[in-house]
Amino acid sequence: MIMHIDMNAFFAGVEQSVNPALRGKPIGVIGSGKRTVVTTASYEARAFGVRTGMTVYEAHKLCPQIILVVGNNQRYTDTCTKLVELYHSYTPLVEVYSIDECFLDMVGAKKNIEELRPVALAIKKAIVSRFKLTCSIGIAPNKLVAKLASDMEKPDGLVLIRPADIPRVMERLPVEDLCGIGRKMREHLFYMGITTCGELARTPVERLKKRFGVVGEYLHHMALGEDTSPVVTVDQTPADKSVGHSMTIDHDVADRDEMETCLLQLSEKVGRRMRKNHFTGRTVALTVRYTDFTSFTKRKSIPEFLYNGYDIYLVAREILLGTDLKMPVRLLGVSVANLAQDVLQLPLLEDEQKKIKATDALDAINNKYGEFTVTRARLLEQYEHAGVIAPSWKPAGVKRVEFGM
């Protein structure tokens, strides 16, 4: 009794709903940087072949009249939060799978899965009237099949798959339509002569296990449309495992000094977000993407718990200093893992306590007057860049904060 709700062209839909002049027009939501891509194309733009991931140049070539709108993540997270509230009036069991997708466990709501159809129609109607947005809803006995069902009719779809329908639906379904099978897995399966779920289901499990290990077993069940994974509500969601930011720079960078400034800025953003969620972390990872798009990540763990942007930066810089770069870089990323929550409540050295107080004071100012209102002199020149980085997509209040250790 699972419902999967997938918002149609979510970011574009929100922009069209906020700005009536964009309704019915081909629009593309993009980032604010120079090297940006289309994040979401409205259905009007998709009719011209515009797709997610295309460059602005490509989108323009396919659709000269396309209106490009710089995305506003706050709007999308706010809308997501309100949508989740709406879903909660139907069931307490809501999983926020991504900013535009939710799973609803409707068990107990109705006796027969057929009875969920009018419920889904009511939800769709409520979303249209409150948000001027459409969605596709899939109803099925489990999450895997519900997600497949929501994908079958777009936009504004409603597909119900009964238990008895599953074998028929799976038989001819391409394997890559399953959530969890990407390009590489599809290629592997192709060379084994497997392209549909029907073929995958008939492949001996032993052969799959030999080839893919633990995943093999999983593949077999997926191919049969079997899935026992539960809907995970917000308070059951495990705490985050890493916090990071990355940035594609407007130009290719060979200058180490410029790279370091960029790392400092990314590190400050990471520290800010960690402190907001009461995280500290012990492992810093540096990601570098070269101009030829090859990339690598290097990590370094330290004994101390990091929460301060500058301290994170020092570790990231140390990694960079120990790295031979083969060519100029286009992207840099900093992330912190090995997270713990509320370690800072432990008794600390006096210097550490002073640092926490200073950091708290800076946070208070930046909370009140905006990010980077007070910052390091080195970052003043970079201020423009600060707005380029998208905030976390997670809707407000979704993240669970654990107190105590």
Place this chain on the structure above:
DNA sequence: TCTGGGGTCCTAGGACCC
């Protein structure tokens, strides 16, 4: 006018400890 940003999970090898 070349190609975003934020994550999770898994594997595999090496260091180190008992």
Place this chain on the structure above:
DNA sequence: TCTGGGGTCCTAGGACCC
């Protein structure tokens, strides 16, 4: 003479998701 077994932690890299 010829080198065990179990465990944790760390790092690198890849596949996948939105």
